[in-house]
Structures are given as C-alpha cells and as structure tokens.
Amino acid sequence: MTALLEVNHVSKQFGNDSKALSDVNFTVNEGEFVSIIGPSGAGKSTLLRCINRMIDATGGEITFDNMNVMNLKKKELKMVRTRIGMIFQHYNLVNRLSVIENTLHGILGKKSTIAGVLGLYNQAEREQAVRILSMLGLGEHIYKRADQLSGGQKQRVGIARALIQNPRMLLCDEPIASLDPNSAKTIMDHLRTISSQMGITVIVNLHQVDVALKYSDKIIGINQGQVVFNGSSKDITKEDIQRIYGSEAEDLIFDIGGIHAS
C-alpha cells in the first residue's frame, strides 16, 4: 500500500496555552478509511485543520502526496487544497443558492477569480455535478435551494461539493454530529463507498466510537493532543478505549465484540 499522508512529530500550540497537539505521528494509505476518535478537546479538529493548513502546525512535518504541506507557498497550497476535500459538521453551504450551485462551488479553487465570481461553469462541469448528485441520491433536488433540504441532504451536498474537486483525500470534521441516526448511516455508507469503490482516502473525526469501529480500516485515538492508539479497528480493545477516553470511557455505550463480529 502506498502512503498518501504522513504526519511526523506534529505539534500545535495556541498562544501560551498547553499544546493542543504533541508529537503526533501516523501514516494514512491510499484509499484507506481512517477515523480519529477522542474526548472533547483532545485535538481532533486541530489535527484535521493542520493537515490542509487551515491553521499552521507549530512543529513537525506533514507530507501529502509526497509534498511537504507545511512549506507550500500560496499558489502550491491552493493546488494541493484542490486535492483535499473538506466536509464540515454544519455543512457550510450557501443557503440561498441551489444544490447544483453549491456543488459547483467545489471547483472554485480551480477557476480564475473572474469565472468564479460570475459563477461561470461549463456544460461538462454541470453534467459532472448532476452525476455526483445523482450518485448521492439527490437527483430530484438539484435545483432546490440549499435551505429547503434536511440535514442529511445538506451533508450529501457537502460531499458532492468535495467530490467535484476530484480529490485524492476527504477530511471530514464530525460529519454526522448534527444528524439523526438514519441520516448519519446514509452519510457514513456514502463515505465508505467513496473510500472502497472510488479509492479516495477518507479521514473522519467522530464522537461515536461504535460508528468509527464499524466503518474504519484504521483508528487513530487521541487524548490530550497525543496519539494513544494507532491501529486496525479490528484490534482495538476496551483497554485501548479506556486509554483514549480516560474517565469518559465508562459512559460510552458500546459492545466491541458485537461490532467486531458484525
């Protein structure tokens, strides 16, 4: 398997606060589905944001597709970001725009400023948007305004907007945290398909341990900014969960044996 992302000795400190990330190391392979789990404030979002340079890590090295992301200048960074799709908990759609227009926003990074401002998309781009939206079960909603959709539908538009970039990797920051269980399952099923059938690497921050274990090839467990578990979801034990969640572990309702068997 080829490594697509390598995170080496990465740290992040906000001002004089204690470190949000401390000597974080892991590798993610091409097409792998990875969940990052850990208690609130562990550093999950900070880690995802460092990977696509929404924020700058304080130290260490992040290599994506053989490029050192932390050294990239503005133009190179813009190019790399077209290969890394981002999915947000609150979808980040433009409510007054249609589903297809929101989807097409995913290719703004590849367009000239003028074309982007004027919303100039060619026929091939529009057809591609329709294909992706149909694949995600939104074929009937293409011309609806985004604010007329349910949460689960909005998140599928968020996925469509990321997919139209033709990314190598998706970073998903708590993509199901605002959704009911049925919509959450639909989103996780789509993300799994995107990884296993389209070969796109998927990294997901999750609060739900059971969901992480069910869908992921690999789990990265973080506690207080440090990686305390890095391995196959099949190998994780209750002791590992305790190390990741500390005293919160007792409150987590899960049956590792049952999940591993399913």
Ligand SMILES: Nc1ncnc2c1ncn2[C@@H]1O[C@H](COP(=O)(O)OP(=O)(O)OP(=O)(O)O)[C@@H](O)[C@H]1O
């Ligand atoms: N912009 C910021 N300025 C200062 N401190 C920050 C900032 N962003 C995050 N932090 C701190 O960094 C630490 C990690 O936060 P982060 O949001 O990455 O955790 P998380 O694991 O994603 O939490 P949650 O599951 O609650 O979203 C926390 O102590 C948080 O207060």
